[in-house]
Amino acid sequence: MSQFDVTIIGSGPGGYVSAIRCAQLGFKTAIIEKYSTLGGTCLNVGCIPSKALLASSHHYEELQHFANHGIEVAGDVKINLAKMIERKQAVVDQTSGGVKYLMDKNKVTVFEGVGSFESATSVKITKNDGSSEVIESKYIIIATGSKPSTLPFISIDKERVITSTEALKLPEVPKHLVIIGGGVIGIELGQVYLRLGAQVSVVEYLDRIIPGMDAALSKELTKVLKKQGMKFYTSHKVKEVTRSGETVTVKADDTKGNEVVLEGDYCLVAVGRRPYTEGLNADKAGVKMTERGQVEVNDHLQTSVSNIYAIGDVIRGAMLAHKAEEEGVLVAEYLAGQKPHIDYNLIPGVVYTWPEVAAVGKTEEQLKAEGVAYKAGSFPFKALGRARAGGDTDGFVKILADAKTDEVLGVHMIGARCADLIAEAVTAMEFRASAEDISRMSHAHPTFAEAVKEAALAATDNRSLHV
Ligand code: FAD
Ligand code: NAI
Numbered sequence: 088m089s090q091f092d093v094t095i096i097g098s099g100p101g102g103y104v105s106a107i108r109c110a111q112l113g114f115k116t117a118i119i120e121k122y123s124t125l126g127g128t129c130l131n132v133g134c135i136p137s138k139a140l141l142a143s144s145h146h147y148e149e150l151q152h153f154a155n156h157g158i159e160v161a162g163d164v165k166i167n168l169a170k171m172i173e174r175k176q177a178v179v180d181q182t183s184g185g186v187k188y189l190m191d192k193n194k195v196t197v198f199e200g201v202g203s204f205e206s207a208t209s210v211k212i213t214k215n216d217g218s219s220e221v222i223e224s225k226y227i228i229i230a231t232g233s234k235p236s237t238l239p240f241i242s243i244d245k246e247r248v249i250t251s252t253e254a255l256k257l258p259e260v261p262k263h264l265v266i267i268g269g270g271v272i273g274i275e276l277g278q279v280y281l282r283l284g285a286q287v288s289v290v291e292y293l294d295r296i297i298p299g300m301d302a303a304l305s306k307e308l309t310k311v312l313k314k315q316g317m318k319f320y321t322s323h324k325v326k327e328v329t330r331s332g333e334t335v336t337v338k339a340d341d342t343k344g345n346e347v348v349l350e351g352d353y354c355l356v357a358v359g360r361r362p363y364t365e366g367l368n369a370d371k372a373g374v375k376m377t378e379r380g381q382v383e384v385n386d387h388l389q390t391s392v393s394n395i396y397a398i399g400d401v402i403r404g405a406m407l408a409h410k411a412e413e414e415g416v417l418v419a420e421y422l423a424g425q426k427p428h429i430d431y432n433l434i435p436g437v438v439y440t441w442p443e444v445a446a447v448g449k450t451e452e453q454l455k456a457e458g459v460a461y462k463a464g465s466f467p468f469k470a471l472g473r474a475r476a477g478g479d480t481d482g483f484v485k486i487l488a489d490a491k492t493d494e495v496l497g498v499h500m501i502g503a504r505c506a507d508l509i510a511e512a513v514t515a516m517e518f519r520a521s522a523e524d525i526s527r528m529s530h531a532h533p534t535f536a537e538a539v540k541e542a543a544l545a546a547t548d549n550r551s552l553h554v
């Protein structure tokens with residue numbers, strides 16, 4: 088029987104990054120993945136393919152505005168969706184191949200098959216052809232991720248009533264895509280198909296889209312997406328989804344009980360994801376689950392069984408690739424006797440629409456609820472030379488700082504390139520910078536990053552230079 092120091096079940100960003108760090112630290116490491124491609128949800132049906140389609144559809148949308156820049160496109164510009172999806176798949180294949188290369192380079196043993204616990208120190212790997220083998224491991228890390236969740240009365244047929252997985256490979260541009268859930272998936276994939284010419288309607292239970300983020304970001308994103316033609320039904324509770332031939336009918340009630348009926352040719356169900364533990368046989372090892380079906384862990388990400396750890400989407404917290412990665416590294420370093428730490432407050436969140444939305448730290452709503460005295464400084468992109476030069480003037484940067492100490496408590500931004508700009512805010516907050524610290528750093532001119540400096544000036548002393 089093969090023996091390992093560490094065995095990781097699941098090869099998503101949590102699992103494969105953990106495997107690399109374990110190998111770097113000298114552990115004899117194995118990784119088990121049930122699919123033939125490595126990289127998990129993120130690489131195969133999540134972050135990477137969705138960003139590939141967002142990029143392609145963004146190029147198409149930009150073409151419509153080329154005339155403003157004095158560029159005339161001769162002839163019709165057409166969408167070839169099959170080609171767009173083929174390119175997306177090529178990006179996915181290359182990226183997943185890159186993970187395989189990294190496993191080989193770090194001498195991590197890769198097993199293909201479903202991993203299930205035989206005991207607290209042994210895992211059975213069952214291959215597609217039914218054959219199996221059992222390996223022994225001193226430590227085991229559960230990194231089995233998540234799957235799309237749905238509503239009890241919806242039956243996902245994967246053809247017209249679909250999840251994000253099918254939305255990444257549709258055979259045609261929908262005429263009318265009805266999206267249930269105005270969270271990250273609904274809005275990102277909604278914008279893809281909106282750009283490609285679909286009518287897009289979003290039905291959201293709460294009173295705003297991207298409800299986990301600062302309300303000012305929801306408001307601005309709603310404004311921009313409405314301008315682009317997306318329709319919103321916020322504060323609407325979906326009660327029925329039926330399909331007849333090529334038509335999907337979604338019925339929802341607003342808070343007063345008024346019914347809205349939406350007929351589309353596709354319905355994307357994007358109401359969140361659930362931890363995935365099917366087939367894992369976690370109870371055989373004595374691993375406890377929470378009421379929400381997550382693997383229960385303590386602050387060291389240790390489960391109820393002392394040699395078994397869990398990371399990523401399968402445990403509590405934000406379902407984000409970079410959160411899973413940090414946790415994968417934390418467990419590896421903890422096993423090696425180090426004292427790693429994750430500040431969950433400083434894990435940024437990004438929505439890859441255009442304009443991009445990004446945030447780190449506390450929202451205004453959270454600070455109010457916690458009774459923290461804070462000051463806020465904002466700066467609009469339209470006041471920025473670089474934004475005007477490029478024609479990307481939507482959005483703003485908002486910095487929240489402690490009213491007394493000026494320490495930055497939260498940074499919320501929407502606009503061009505915010506997905507990358509947020510890294511400055513994370514760095515600043517990691518080093519517990521004050522708004523004044525940021526405002527006194529030189530920011531190259533003309534750049535989008537100047538909006539961060541200007542927002543910091545506004546937060547410090549209400550002294551933005553360019554508004
Ligand atoms: P996963 O990536 O889900 O990987 C788990 C792996 O374990 C899978 O490959 C699965 O097959 C395998 N597995 C499960 N059970 C077993 C078993 N018993 N035996 C063997 N293998 C098993 N996050 C971001 O940060 N940025 C984004 O832009 C982003 N975009 C997204 C877009 C979409 C459409 C979706 C759906 C998600 C997106 N996410 C994004 C979320 C991100 O994909 C997840 O947070 C991340 O993949 C979680 O990583 P993980 O390692 O915990 O699990
Ligand atoms: P989500 O939690 O972001 O959004 C789900 C939305 O559905 C919420 O706004 C919720 O209020 C709404 N909802 C729930 N029940 C509803 C109902 N009955 N009727 C109408 N609306 C309802 O989940 P989503 O978008 O499915 O994404 C899953 C996970 O994937 C997220 O946790 C996210 O972190 C991750 N992800 C991250 C991305 C990124 O980082 N850019 C991109 C895509 C996904």
